[in-house]
Amino acid sequence: MTNEVIxxxxxxxxxxxxxxxxxxxxxxxxxxNENWIEIQTKKGNELINAEFVQSIKIDPSK
Incomplete structure (x- = not known):
């Protein structure tokens, strides 16, 4: 998955x-940033390597 899409x-x-x-x-x-996605969760911020992402589902209500 490319960074531009994300x-x-x-x-x-x-x-x-x-x-x-x-x-x-x-x-x-x-x-x-580069191959990393920073996500704010209830537990705090997490980093995910974008190379391993198979799907992203967007919540349309928020």
Whole structure:
């Protein structure tokens, strides 16, 4: 997944899945830098390597 596609969703609430790696993160995308996506979650900020992302689902209500 390219950074340009992900950058369109900065500020949006979403669910990011890495599929077979078993990670699902729910939160707001706050930054995309090189291969890293920074997400604000209820537990704090998390970083996900964009190379392992299989899907991003945007929450249309928020």
């Amino acid at each position: 950058k369109k969703y900065i500020g949006k609430n979403c669910r990011i899945s890495t599929g077979s790696f078993g990670t699902n993160v729910i939160g707001k995308i706050i930054d995309v």
